[in-house]
Amino acid sequence: MSVKIILFGKLADIAGGAVSVDNVADTDSLINALHKDYPEFTKTKYVIAVDKQVIKENTVLNKKSTVALLPPFSGG
Amino acid sequence: MSDQNLYERYHRQIILPEFGEEGQQKLLKTKILVIGAGGLGCPALQYLTAAGVGTIAIVDDDVVALNNLHRQVLYSVNDIGLSKAKRAAHILQQLNPEIKIISYNERLATQNALTLIDDFNIIIDGTDNFSTRYMINDACVLLNKPLVYGAISQFEGQVSVFRNKKEEDVNYRDIFPDPPKDGEVLNCAEAGVLGVLPGIIGTMMANETIKMITGIGEPLIDQLFTYNALNNQVYILKLSARKETRSLIPKDKKEFLKIDYEWLCAAPVQQNEIDSDIFNRMMVKGNIDVIDVRELHEMPTVNEFNHIRVPLAQLADNTSLIKSDTVIAFCQSGKRSLQAAKILSGIFGNSKKIYSLRGGIVEWKKHKQPV
Numbered sequence: 001m002s003v004k005i006i007l008f009g010k011l012a013d014i015a016g017g018a019v020s021v022d023n024v025a026d027t028d029s030l031i032n033a034l035h036k037d038y039p040e041f042t043k044t045k046y047v048i049a050v051d052k053q054v055i056k057e058n059t060v061l062n063k064k065s066t067v068a069l070l071p072p073f074s075g076g
Numbered sequence: 077m078s079d080q081n082l083y084e085r086y087h088r089q090i091i092l093p094e095f096g097e098e099g100q101q102k103l104l105k106t107k108i109l110v111i112g113a114g115g116l117g118c119p120a121l122q123y124l125t126a127a128g129v130g131t132i133a134i135v136d137d138d139v140v141a142l143n144n145l146h147r148q149v150l151y152s153v154n155d156i157g158l159s160k161a162k163r164a165a166h167i168l169q170q171l172n173p174e175i176k177i178i179s180y181n182e183r184l185a186t187q188n189a190l191t192l193i194d195d196f197n198i199i200i201d202g203t204d205n206f207s208t209r210y211m212i213n214d215a216c217v218l219l220n221k222p223l224v225y226g227a228i229s230q231f232e233g234q235v236s237v238f239r240n241k242k243e244e245d246v247n248y249r250d251i252f253p254d255p256p257k258d259g260e261v262l263n264c265a266e267a268g269v270l271g272v273l274p275g276i277i278g279t280m281m282a283n284e285t286i287k288m289i290t291g292i293g294e295p296l297i298d299q300l301f302t303y304n305a306l307n308n309q310v311y312i313l314k315l316s317a318r319k320e321t322r323s324l325i326p327k328d329k330k331e332f333l334k335i336d337y338e339w340l341c342a343a344p345v346q347q348n349e350i351d352s353d354i355f356n357r358m359m360v361k362g363n364i365d366v367i368d369v370r371e372l373h374e375m376p377t378v379n380e381f382n383h384i385r386v387p388l389a390q391l392a393d394n395t396s397l398i399k400s401d402t403v404i405a406f407c408q409s410g411k412r413s414l415q416a417a418k419i420l421s422g423i424f425g426n427s428k429k430i431y432s433l434r435g436g437i438v439e440w441k442k443h444k445q446p447v
Contacts, residue, residue, distance in 0.1 A: 008302060009229050045256045053314045068311060070302065072252045073227035073234055075269055076116040076204040
């Protein structure tokens with residue numbers, strides 16, 4: 001099962017292109033897998049949204065899920 | 077002002093059925109505070125002035141610089157070195173002499189934030205740093221003031237509206253509970269920004285403000301709008317309040333005044349950091365190697381004092397260039413130079429005194445003295 005992952009800001013720069021993670025059942029395992037593939041992710045804060053809803057705790061994913069990771073911006 | 081004139085100036089929005097004279101009257105009666113007259117503040121101010129918001133106050137302690145002009149579209153070359161708040165107020169007053177425009181040429185800090193914010197109906201955050209953003213958020217929650225939030229980085233922008241009317245209304249800390257530490261997120265001076273991006277985001281902030289005041293449409297309450305200027309992707313996240321958030325916000329004014337927001341967002345002051353003042357004094361004494369650890373293409377160029385240029389990534393391999401017993405590293409904002417100081421301390425140990433210029437060359441240029 002491969003969910004769709006959308007990255008914003010610095011996270012997109014770190015990944016440098018499309019990101020895919022196979023066989024993850026929930027957001028915790030997805031994040032763990034991403035941190036393994038992109039250790040730089042651990043150095044930045046970001047919010048996690050599943051199907052456009054910002055989540056507060058581990059959330060079950062299905063094959064149609066879209067997960068977005070969005071870091072804070074400070075510029076003005 | 078006569079009704080005839082009012083009708084004439086605002087005619088094209090008054091004839092909108094949803095807006096009408098009632099909408100115009102609501103705008104004219106509203107007092108807003110725009111914090112930051114930079115990339116986001118300029119377009120927001122321009123449209124809110126043109127639309128006829130009755131009282132507009134501008135807070136900013138910065139002065140106009142040449143490298144602001146590609147995005148801070150209120151200013152011209154003649155404004156360089158002058159107060160942004162004062163210049164913006166002057167320029168905007170010419171655009172609409174019939175509204176009240178107030179300028180505060182000062183930095184928003186915990187000491188003045190609550191008094192200032194309390195005087196206005198809607199607050200617009202166009203600042204450029206996390207410490208002020210968290211401070212504004214907390215103050216608006218405390219004072220139940222609606223906050224129109226916008227932020228940008230490189231090619232992307234975010235917009236949201238925090239209503240702050242009820243306990244369960246979402247605020248910025250529901251999205252990002254704690255401020256990132258210094259260096260975790262690059263600011264515009266370091267990461268760069270496409271000039272038109274704050275134009276788009278700042279204009280959206282004006283639009284959200286007008287919707288909030290007039291009650292038309294659907295403001296971005298409990299939503300975070302994101303925009304990517306490169307591919308025109310828009311992504312709107314739905315937000316919800318967290319129980320824990322309330323505990324992160326000061327309980328009352330007294331507690332608010334005790335919070336050091338600068339400190340919350342900054343790495344603790346390192347022992348080897350020096351400010352511009354000390355830097356200048358050390359330069360007078362001499363016998364120092366100064367290293368610019370920025371990339372070679374980075375601006376501004378520095379010709380005020382002798383230094384060598386070794387980008388951070390190449391620093392460890394080029395330590396033979398360092399001859400003096402005292403070394404000062406600098407970069408754009410003081411973050412990379414801190415890393416440089418760490419690297420050099422690792423190599424030289426106690427055999428050399430190693431410092432990093434706090435605030436970087438940007439800060440130094442603000443207070444520069446002949447050295």
